[in-house]
Amino acid sequence: MKAAALLPLLPELAGAGTARVLTPLRVAWRRNWFYRRLLKGQLTDHFAHYPYDALPRRLEDADALLRGRFRFHGEMVEAKDGVSIFDMAPPSLQWQAALYGFDWLPALSTAGGDAARKLATNLIAQWIKRHSVYAEPAWLPQVTGRRLVHLFCHGRMVIPNSEMTWRSKLFVSLREQARMLERTWREAPEGLPRLQAAAALALSGACLQDGSRRLETGLAALESEVDIQVLPDGGHLSRSPEALLSVWRHLVMVLETLTALNLEPPHGVRNAADRIATMVRFFRHGDGALALFQGGLENDPRVVAGLLAQDEVRGNPFQHARHSGYQRLAVGRTLLLMDVGLVPPGAYALDSHAGFLAFEFSSGDSRVVVNCGAGGLSHRSWNAALRATAAHSTVTLGDASSAVLLPPGLVRDLLGPRLTGGPKEAPSRRLETAQGWTVEASHDGYREVFGVRHERQVTLSPQGLMLTGRDRLIETVAGAAAQNFAVRFHIHPDVRVSRLEGGGILLKLPNGEGWRFRCGGGLLEVEESIYLGGGVVRRASQLVIAGALREAQTEVAWVFEQIVA
Numbered sequence: 001m002k003a004a005a006l007l008p009l010l011p012e013l014a015g016a017g018t019a020r021v022l023t024p025l026r027v028a029w030r031r032n033w034f035y036r037r038l039l040k041g042q043l044t045d046h047f048a049h050y051p052y053d054a055l056p057r058r059l060e061d062a063d064a065l066l067r068g069r070f071r072f073h074g075e076m077v078e079a080k081d082g083v084s085i086f087d088m089a090p091p092s093l094q095w096q097a098a099l100y101g102f103d104w105l106p107a108l109s110t111a112g113g114d115a116a117r118k119l120a121t122n123l124i125a126q127w128i129k130r131h132s133v134y135a136e137p138a139w140l141p142q143v144t145g146r147r148l149v150h151l152f153c154h155g156r157m158v159i160p161n162s163e164m165t166w167r168s169k170l171f172v173s174l175r176e177q178a179r180m181l182e183r184t185w186r187e188a189p190e191g192l193p194r195l196q197a198a199a200a201l202a203l204s205g206a207c208l209q210d211g212s213r214r215l216e217t218g219l220a221a222l223e224s225e226v227d228i229q230v231l232p233d234g235g236h237l238s239r240s241p242e243a244l245l246s247v248w249r250h251l252v253m254v255l256e257t258l259t260a261l262n263l264e265p266p267h268g269v270r271n272a273a274d275r276i277a278t279m280v281r282f283f284r285h286g287d288g289a290l291a292l293f294q295g296g297l298e299n300d301p302r303v304v305a306g307l308l309a310q311d312e313v314r315g316n317p318f319q320h321a322r323h324s325g326y327q328r329l330a331v332g333r334t335l336l337l338m339d340v341g342l343v344p345p346g347a348y349a350l351d352s353h354a355g356f357l358a359f360e361f362s363s364g365d366s367r368v369v370v371n372c373g374a375g376g377l378s379h380r381s382w383n384a385a386l387r388a389t390a391a392h393s394t395v396t397l398g399d400a401s402s403a404v405l406l407p408p409g410l411v412r413d414l415l416g417p418r419l420t421g422g423p424k425e426a427p428s429r430r431l432e433t434a435q436g437w438t439v440e441a442s443h444d445g446y447r448e449v450f451g452v453r454h455e456r457q458v459t460l461s462p463q464g465l466m467l468t469g470r471d472r473l474i475e476t477v478a479g480a481a482a483q484n485f486a487v488r489f490h491i492h493p494d495v496r497v498s499r500l501e502g503g504g505i506l507l508k509l510p511n512g513e514g515w516r517f518r519c520g521g522g523l524l525e526v527e528e529s530i531y532l533g534g535g536v537v538r539r540a541s542q543l544v545i546a547g548a549l550r551e552a553q554t555e556v557a558w559v560f561e562q563i564v565a
Contacts, residue, residue, distance in 0.1 A: 009415065012346065016414040019187075023136065030134035030180070039176040042210035045167065046159065049207055049260045051253040053153035054307050055106055056300040062111035065104055066119060072098035074378035084126045093137065094377045100127070100138045101146030109154035120158050125166055128173045134180065141184040142193040144177050145200030152207045153253070178204035182214050185221055190347040192236075192243050195225040199250035206257045215263075222254065223268040234275030234282075235324025238348040239341055241283040242296030245304065248276040252310050274313045280304065282317035282328055283337065285362045291337045292360065292371040293326070294344070295351030295387070298533045320430055327428055327439045332464030333364040338456075339394075340428035340441040343403055343419050351376075352419040354403040355392030356426060356443045357456045361467060363562070366509040367492040369393050372540075373532035382532060387419065393490050395454050395471050397549075398483040402445030402454075421445070435468070436461040444476070451477030452549070467560040475552045486546050487522065487556050493531045493540040505543060507560075514563040521556035522547035 029035055064071055068079040075091040090096035104123065108116040131138045138144075151174070159167065181201050188197040198221035205215025229237045229247065236244040251273045258265045283291045288301030319328050325341015338359040343349050351374065361369045372391040375382035385391060389401040396402075403422030406412040428441035442455040455472040471487050491497055496508040505517040505526065522545035529542035545556050 006411065009411065013411065013414055020414070027134060027136055030139075036133065036176075039179040041175060041179065043171055043175055044209040045171055046209075047152060047155060047207045048209055049257050050156045051149075051153050051203060051207070051257045053106070053149070053253060054249050054303050055153075056303050057106045057110040059107075059111055061104075061107035062116060065108060066111075066115055070099060070104065072103055073376075084130075085123070086126050086130050097137055097140075097143050097146075100131075101143050102127075102150040103146070105150040105154045109157045112157065117157055121162065121166065124158065124170060128169055132173065139177075139180060139184075141181055141186075141188040141197045144181050145185070145188070145193075145197035148174070148177060148181065148200045148204055149196075149250075149253070152203050174204075174208060175210065178208060178214060182217055191229065191238060191350070192246060195222070195229055195247060196250055198222040198225050199254055202254050203257060206254075206261060206263070219254075219266050219269070222251075223266045226251070226268055226272040230272040230276060231323040232275075233318060233321045233323040234272075234277075234279030235321055235326075238294060238344050238350075238352065239324055239326075239339075240294040240296040240351065241280070241290040241292075242299060243294075243351075244276060244279060244283070245290065245296075245299055245307070248273065248280060248307055249303075251276065252307055256310070274311070274315070277308065277311035277313065278315040278317055279321065279324065280308065281315075282321055282326070285360070285367055286333065286335060286365045287362070287367065288365075292373050292533045293337070293339055293355065293358070294353055295374045295376075297374060297376065297535055320428075325426070327430060327441065329430075329437050329439060329458070329460040330464075331436065331460050331462065334361065334460060334464035334467070335363075336361040336458065336460055336467065338439055338441065338458065339392075340426055340439075342424075342426050343422035347416070347418070349419040350416045351387075352403075353387045353392065354389045354401040354419060354422065354445070355394060356389075356402050356423055356445055357441055357454060358392035358394035359458065360393065361560070363464075363509060363513055363515070364511050366494065366511045366513065368495060368507060368509065368515060368560070369489050370492045370531065370533060372490055372530055373534075375532060376535070378535060379532060379537060382530075382537070383417070386532065390486070390488065391490070393488055395456070395473070396486050396488065397446045397450055397452060397454075397473065398485075400446075400449065402443065421448075433459070435459050436466075447476050450483055451475060452483070465562040465564065469558050471556045471558075473549055473554045475549075482549050484546065484548050485522075485554070485556075486544050487519075487558070489517075489543040489558075490529050490531070491541045491543065493538040495541075497526055497541045497543075499526070506563075516561045516563055517543060517558070518561075519545050519556065519558035521545065521554070 070077050072095045075095045079085040108120045185197040185201050188194040202218030202222050205218045289298035327338045329336040372386050389396045403419050405417050423443035423445040426443040430439050436459050438459040440457045444453050446452045453474045453476050458469045494510045498506045500506050507515040525544045527542050527544050529540040531538045531540040
C-alpha cells in the first residue's frame, strides 16, 4: 500500500492497534470483583414491554434447531448428545457471534410450542452458566446489543410462567448486561453495529423497570448516532439500502416501545425515521424488495412492507437523492435506479462496492438489469469478486475496478476490507427532454490509472417503454494508453435471454413482457454471470459490449425497448 494512501489511516490504525493490545487488560479489569460490583443495583422481574421486531423468521430454521443443527451465515454445527452447543468449537467468529447474540431465539419464538420453549429456556440457562462474567466475544457491545434485542422482542415465549430460579438468574444477568452495555456501547465498531448497540441500550432502559437513567442515556446515544449516520435525504452513510433498512428496523423498535409506554421520543430520532421511510421507498423495486447497491441484498419484501406500514408520513420518494448519491427514473411500470455517488468514508466502506454509474432497472414486478449482489457473511468467498466493478451493470476499463479493497496485511487486519480510492468527483444532473427524463452523470475513478473519465447518459421515454443510454470514455490525459473496455448489463436470472435473428437480444420477463436490446459501438456478446441478490448463488447471464479505446473519445450507444403487441 502506498505511503500517501496510508497517512490518512494512521489515527484509526493507532486506535485499532491500541485496542487490540489492551484486550487482555480490558477483559481482566471487567472480570474482577470490584468492577462487577458496579453492575449491581435494583432488580426487576419482568419486561415492561415486548417490542415489535420485523426481522424475518422461518419455521424451517426452528425445525433445524430442534434437531440440534445450528446454522448461521451458511455454516452449521450439530450439537452432540450431552454436549452444550456453547462448548463446541465454532467454525468462525461470525458464527460464534450469532450464537452468542441469540440469533436462534426469533425462529424458536415463531415456532412456539413446548419443544421450542424448552430448548430456548435451556439454551439461555447454558449461556448464563458459562458467561456470567465478562468475556469476549460474548460481552462485546455489538454482541450484547443483539442478544438483548432478541430477548426483549421474543422473551414472551420463555419468561411468563417460567421457573423461579431460572427467571431470577436471567434477570440478574440482564441487569448486568444492560449496565455493561451502558459503559461499552461506544466501543462497538463504527457504523451500523454502534447504532444497533445504542438502540439496544435505549430498549434496555425502557423494557427493564430499573432503567430510567439508562433510557435517557440510550436515547441520547441513539440520537447522536442517527445524526452521524442518517443523511439529510434519509439515506445511510454507507450508501447501502440494506444497512438503511436495518437502521430503520431498530428505530421502529425503539419508537414503538416508547409509544406503548407513553414516552416521548427524541425529535432527532423521530425525524430520521420519517426520512428513512421515504428513502426505503426510493430503493424499492416493483417486487417489493430492495435494489442491490453497495453491499446490500434484496431482503424479504414482507419485512419491507411491514416496516413501511409503520410509517405515518408516507412521503413520496425523491427523484434525486443528492446526499446518498442516487438517481431515480420512474415512468409507468418502469423503474431505473442509478448509483452516482462516491466511496463512503472510513469504516462505512467495509462492505462497499466499486459500482459507480451502475444501474438497475425493472418493469412491474420483474427485475431486468441488476447488479450481482453480495456474498455477505454467508458466501464470504464471493465477496471480493462481487465488490469489483465487473459485478455491476456499468463500464469496466482494462479489466480493472474503479476502486480497490485494502490489500491483505496488517492494515486490513486492523481496519477490515475497506473499499479505497475510487472517484474524486461524480457529478450528475437530470433534465426533461422531448425523449423523456434524462440523467447525465460521470466519474473519474479511472483517471489516475488510465487517464480516462466515464460519462453515462440514460433516458426513459415518456411512456416508460424505452430506455436508451450512451456511455463515453474520454481521455483526460493526452496520449492515454489504449485499453479494452466492457459495458456490462447483468440480467436477472428469472429473465430468459436469447438472440434475435436480425441482431440484438430478446429478454423474456416472468411477467410475460418482452424487451429487445440493441447496441452500437462495440461487439455484443452474451456471457455467464451469477446473482446473489437473494442470498443464494444463482446462475445468470450478462450482456457485454466489448471494444478498445482508440481515440480521445469512445462512445457506445444502447437501448432496451419493450415489445408491444
